[in-house]
Amino acid sequence: MHSIFRAPVAFLLCICLLSHSLSAADGDPTAAEVLVAMKKAATYYHDQVAVHGGYVYFYSPDLTQRFGEGTASPDQIWVQPPGTPTVGMTYLAAYNATTDAFYLNAATETAEALIYGQLNSGGWTNCIDFDPQGxxxxxxxxxKGKGKNNSSLDDDQTQSAIRFLMRVxxxxxxxxxxxxxxxxxxxDALLAAQFANGAFPQVWAEPVDQSLPIQPASFPKYDWKTEGRVKNYWNMYTLNDDLAGSVSAVLREAYDTYGDQRYLASLKKLGDFLILAQLPSPQPAWAQQYNYDMNPIWARKFEPAAVAGRESQDAIETLLLIYDVTRDKKYLEPVPKAVKYLEASMLPDGQLARYYELQTNRPLYMNRNGKDYFLTYDDKNLPDHYGWKTGQKLEHLKNEYRKLISSPKSRRASRKVSPDQVKPILASLDDQGRWITTFEEEKLVGDQRFRPGDxxxxxxxxAKNIEALxxxxxxSR
Structure with a gap:
């Protein structure tokens, strides 16, 4: 195990300087205490938890069981957050705070693990298998692999890998x-996966068709409940699982990092797509998925053609971000009517439905009979593998909108971490350098069901704790 007494001189100097600068009130954590705890936890995670330099979501305390979206083999790591890129970005945060080369070396090993699993199509899928026969x-x-070549933007997979590698x-x-x-x-592969109208698919294996027409969204003219389902929906325009926000974060950071105008142009095109994809009144919000005619369509059998509460909020946040970068007011124009619509669509408990029926605006859910799903307006006895309702952050979005229109410059404030936030983190670190968590309620992770008390x-x-420290x-400097 690494010891701070064997740390480089720069690291020891960092302790002294930070300890002096903190000069905290009695009882507040000192820099030396924080540095020792960080190193202890990171050393355990790097030396004991990593497999081939990568990580999964959950581990049993004895590390004999590993789980990503389901059980992971001894040679598998997960790309999808909170997997390998999430841990790698944490090491970089620690390096930036301490200048200790241990953290940069750990981040580099994590980057190498991701690079091993980069696909021929340029991006990543949710898991990397280091067993060539896995x-x-x-x-x-x-x-060193075989099989599919599907780079995925689902659940922040490729996006998180790119953001981390850019920082390394x-x-x-x-x-x-x-x-x-x-x-x-x-x-380069991400730019080639953007359609002419600015949209992105959920998955790509090659550059997308740039000859498709550019047109605004409209409601389907057929019975969407029974017609118009598309088998390969993942090739079409998608906003599912906050894709717009995660892709826009990549493009903004790429532009800031490299200064390449292509990334700014791509960010603007994504904003142009969100303007086009806003549905007409009386539902001026966004769907999860669109076909090439810009009609909302089905994705998986429990994801109907509908207005989507979660993805609509993400679209609004993305438009605010794009305005923050470009200061082009056209990206703000869709926001007020979308927020007003969502406020009027809130459920009695203050949440938003994941789905609202097209044109009627009734909250729409799914129930199941065995493997079959059926549409329902009843929110009781819903399948527990999916988020049928979502928290609303409309006041936050309105506040961000007001701040942006009143500020002539980009707003990117950093939040300070208080001693009261740090104290429980330090207190809960065990002698081995682990933060052991107990499930308070039942949780399904892939095919693994965790029970309360596990x-x-x-x-x-x-990641959360190391980044807070x-x-x-x-x-505190």
């Missing part, structure tokens, strides 16, 4: 050729 192997650029690339001043080439390949080690908890050090 069940989840795919067509990796390194030639920057940490090396763009001089690590392997990492820089992987980032360049991924960003204990686990969580990559998300590790890193933020505390930076904000």
């Amino acid at each position: 069940q989840r192997t795919a067509q990796y650029r390194n030639g 690339d920057k940490a090396y001043d763009f001089k690590n050729e392997i990492i820089h080439q992987a980032v360049t390949t991924a960003l 204990q686990y080690i969580s990559s998300q908890t590790f 890193s933020g505390y050090l930076k904000s």
Whole structure:
């Protein structure tokens, strides 16, 4: 195990300087305490938890069981957050707060794990299998895999990998050729996956068709309940699972990092698509999925053609971000009527339905009989594998809108981490350097059902805690 007493001189100097700068009130965590806890936790995660440099979501406390979206084999790591990129970005946050090379080395190993699983199509799928004969192997650029070549934008998979690799690339001043080439390949592939109207598909294996017509969204003229289902919906225009927000974050960071105008142009095109994709009144919001005629369509058998509460909020947030970058007021124009519509559509408990029926605006749900699903307006006894309702953040969106129109400059404020936030993090770290969490309620992860009282080690908890400790050090200087 690493010890701070064997740390480089720069790291020891960092402790001294930060300890002096904190000069905290009695009882507040000192920099030295935070640095030791961070190193202890990160060393455990790096030395004991990592497999091939990568990570999954959950681990049993003895590390004999590993879970991503389902049970993971000893040679599998997860790309989809909170998997490998999430942990890698945490190491970088720690490096930026401490300048300790241990964290940059750990982040580099994590980057190498992701690069191993980069597909020929330039992006990533949700899992990387280091066993060439494994069940989840795919067509990796390194030639060590086989199978599908489907780069995915679902659930922030490719997006999170690109954001992390860009930050590692920057940490090396763009001089690590392997990492820089992987980032360049991924960003080129992402740009080639954007349709002429600015939309992105959920999945791509090759550049998309740029000859499709550009037109605004409209309601289907057929009975959407029984007609118009598309088998390969993943090739069409999608906003599912906050895709617009996660892609826009990549494009903004790529533009900030490399200064390449292509990324700014792509960000603007995504905003143009969101303007086109806003449905007509009386439902001026957004669907999860559209066909090439810009009608809402079905995706999976429990994802109907409908107005989507969650994705509509993400579309609004994305438009606000694009306005923040471009200061072009056309990206603000869809926002007020969309917010007003969503406010009027709130459920009695203050949430939004994931789905609202086209034109009637009735909250729409799914129930199931065995493997078959059927539409219902009843929100009782819903399948527990999906979020049928979503929290609303409309006041937050309105406040952000007001701030943007009143501010002539981009707003990107950082939040300070308080001593009261840090104290329970330090207190809950055990002697081995683990944060052990207990499930308070039943949770389904892929095919694995966790029961109340089950204990686990969580990559998300590790990332959240290390980033909070890193933020505390930076904000207390």
